[in-house]
Amino acid sequence: MSPTIYIIIVSSLATGTIITMTSHHWLMAWIGLEMNTLSIIPIISTMHHPRSTEAATKYFLTQAAASAMILFSSTVNAWQTGTWDITQMTTTPSHILLTAALAMKLGLAPMHFWLPEVLQGSTLTTSLIIVTWQKLAPMSLIFLTINSLSTTVLMTMGLLSSIVGGWGGLNQTQTRKIMAYSSIAHLGWMATVSSIMTSIMIMNLVIYLILTTAMFLTLAQTKSKTIQDATMTWTSSPTMTCVMMMLLLSLGGLPPLTGFLPKWLILKELTAQSLTTVAAIMAMSALLSLFFYLRLAYSTTLTLTPSTTQTKLKWRLKPNTSAFFLSPLSTASILLLPLAPLMLQ
Template sequence: MSPLTTTIITSSLATGTIITMSSHHWMMAWIGLEMNTLAIIPTISKQHHPRATEAATKYFLTQAAASALILFSSSISAWNTGTWDITQMTNPTANALLTSALAMKLGLVPMHFWLPEVLQGSTMKAALIISTWQKLAPMTLIYLSMNNLSTTILLTMGTLSVMLGGWAGLNQTQARKIMAYSSIAHLGWMVTIATTLTNIMITALIMYLLMTTSMFSSLISSKSKTIRDTTTSWTTSPTLTIMMMLTLLSLGGLPPLSGFLPKWLILEELITQNLLPMATMIALSTLLSLFFYLRLTYTTTLTASPNTTQTKHKWRFKPSTPNLLLSTTIPLTTMSLPLTPLITN
C-alpha cells in the first residue's frame, strides 16, 4: 500500500475508536464502530491472498451483523424511552440484544468462531491490531452501559470464554490461533468482572493490551508463525527469546509477573461477591491456557533445535523491525506487579 493510503487507513482506524469512546449518543458510537471496521478490512486483505480475502470477508460479515444489532437495540431503546443516551438503556430486550452484539464484536463465546480464522488469515501486524486496538471500542461501550447490561448473560459468556479459550487452544500449532484463543480467554476474565467492578476490568484490559502487544512484537521480530518456528528463534536474538518466555509466562498469569495482577484482583472480587463456583471454574480453566503457554515456552527457550545451525544468525536478513514497541511493553509486561497497591487504592 502507498504511504498515503496507509496514513488514511491508520488515521481512520484511530478516529473511529476515539469517536466511539468519546460519544454519549448511540448513533455516534455506531458511526465510530463502522469507521473502525471499514478501515481494518483493507489492512487484512492487502496481501491479495485467498486466505486474507476470506479473513476480511468473515471479519466484515460478523462486524456488520454486530453493528446492525447495536443499531437495532438502540432503536428499540429510543422507541421506548425517547432517548439515544448510551447510559440510559432500560429496555430488557434492547439490553439483551446489545450484550449479544458487543460479545460478537469482541469475539466472546458463543460468537467467537470468526476470531481465530480472521487472525490466521491476516498478517502478524494486522492480527496485533485486531487483538488489541479493535477491542477498545466495544469494551468502552460495555463500560458505559454496564449498569443496564444483562448480568446473567455476561457472566455465562465470560465463564464459557475462559473455558473454551483454554480447551480449544490446546489443539493449536499456529501462533496466531494460539493468540486468538488466548484473547478469548482474557476477554472472558474481563467480562466476568465487568458486572461488579469496572475499574478492575480496565486494569485487566490494560494488562491484556500490554502483554498481547509485547507477545506479537516478539513473534514479528523473530518471524515466528508456528510453534516449530519458535525452536529456532534463539538464532535471531537470545535476549528476545528470554523476554518471549517471560511474556508467555506473564500471559499465563504466574505470580511474580504482571499477568498475575488482574487474575488475582478478579478472583478476589468474585470470592467477595460469593461467586465461588464461577471463580473456581475460571481459575481451573486458566490452567489449560497455562499449559499451551508453557508448551510455547518449552519450545522457545528450553529445547535445542534438532537441526542446530552453526551460524550466529538465521539464513536471512537480520530483522530490521523497529523495537520501540517491544522495549516499552516488555518491562511493563513482566514487572508491573509491585504497582498493585497503587491500583487497588
C-alpha cells in the same frame, strides 16, 4: 498499498474508535464502529491472498451483523423511551440484543468462531491491531452501558469464554491461533468482572493490551508463525528468547509477573461477592490456558532443535525490523506486579 492511503486508513481506524469512546448518542457510537470496521478491511486484505480475502470477508460479515444489532437495539430503546442517550438503555429486549452484539464484536464465546480464522488469514501486525485496538470501542460501550447489561449473561459468557479460550488453544500449532484463543480467554476474565467492578476491568484491559502487544511484537520480530518457527528464535536473539518465555508465563498469569495481577484481583473480587463457584471455574480454566503457554515456552526456550552451523550464526545479523517499542513493553509485561497496592486501595 501506498503510504498516503495507508495513513488515511489508519487515521480513520483511530478516529472511528475515538468517536465511539467519546459519544453519548447511539447513532454517533454506531458511526464510529462502522468507520472502524470499514478501515480495518483493506488492512486485512493487503496480502492479495485467498486466505486474507476470506479473513476480510468473515470479519466484515461478523462486524456488520454486530453493528446492525447495536443499531436495532438502540432503535428499539429509543422507540420505547424516547431517548438516544447511551446511558439510558432501559428496555429488556434492548439489553439482550446489545449484550449479544457487543459479545459478537469482541469475540466472546459462544460468538467467538470468527476470531481465530480472521487472525490466521492476517499478518502478525494486522492480527495485533485486531486483538488490541479493535477491542477498545466495544469495551468502552460495555463500560458506558454496564448498569443496563445483564449481569448473569455477561458472567456466563465470561465463564464460557475463559473455558473455550483455554480448551480451543490446546491443539493449535499456529502462533496466531494460539494468541486468538488467548485473547478470547482474557476477554472472558474482563467480561466476568465487568458487572462487579469496572475499575478492575479497565486495569485488566490495559495489562492485556501491554502483554499482547509485547508478545505479537516478539513474534513479528522473530517471524514466528508456527511453534516450529518459534523453536529457532534463539538463533536470532538469545535475549529475546528469554524475554519471550517470561512473556508467555506472564500471559498465563504466573506470579510474580504482571499477568498475575488482574487474575489475582478478579478472583479476590469474585470471592468477596460470594461467587466462589465462578472463581473456582475461572481458576481451573486458567490452567488450560497455562498449558499451551507452557508448551510454547518449552519448545521455544527449553529445547534446542537440530540446526546447521549457518543458522547458529543468525544472531550476528542485524534484524530488519525495529524493536524500539519491544523493550519498554516487555519490561512492563514482566515487572508491574509491585503496582498491586495501588490497585487494592
